[in-house]
Amino acid sequence: MPQWLQWSLISAGAIAIIALLGFIRRQMTMLTENRRRQQKAEAFKAKRRQDIVDSIKVIAMAIEEDQVEYSEACLRIKGLLDHIAPELMEKSPFRVFLEVHEKLRHMPTHQARQDTEIRFVEKMDKERFEVEKRYADEIRRAATAIRNHRF
Template structure:
């Protein structure tokens, strides 16, 4: 084999090795950045979940201390449990949050409530209070249980 061909092949081999090393380094950096992003995302999700669990506990304490309406607490706790532990909504005693939500979800809230006729709002309030009264004991028991539940 001629000397010039040997040197050409050696240079081509070194060039191929250099390109492969560059590719490996670039892939390694991409992988590290991806791992950092994943770790950051997991930390954010963990913090968000802990915040939701804390909100559930605060709402439960408010129910236990009669500091908020049971219907509002049920709607809020149900919404938070949908993200934190939706399987709890199918278990006793937590099922009451889902039941009250289902009974009240058709009622207007916020701006829609303000724009609704006053007599209709009064009728809805009476219905809401009747639901609260019918489920009051179960709601209090569920609030105590959810406050002590290990998430």
């Protein structure tokens, strides 16, 4: 084999090795970056979940101390539970949050409530207060239970 062919093959091999090392390095960098992004996303999800749990517990404490209307608290807790533990609303005593939500979900809220005629709002408020009165004991028990629940 001629010497120039040997040197050509050695050079081609060295170039192939350098190219493969570059490719491997780029792949390692991409893997590291993907792992970092995934860890950041998981940390964000964990923090968001913990924030939701904290919100549920604060609302439950507000119920226990009569600092919030029960209907509003049930709607909020139901909305938060939908994100982290929807199956919990099918169990006693937490089922009351879903039941109250079902009874009140036809009522307008926020801007829609402000845009509604006053007599109709008063009629809805009367209905809402009746629902709150009917479920008051169950709501308080569920609030205590959910405040002590380990998510």
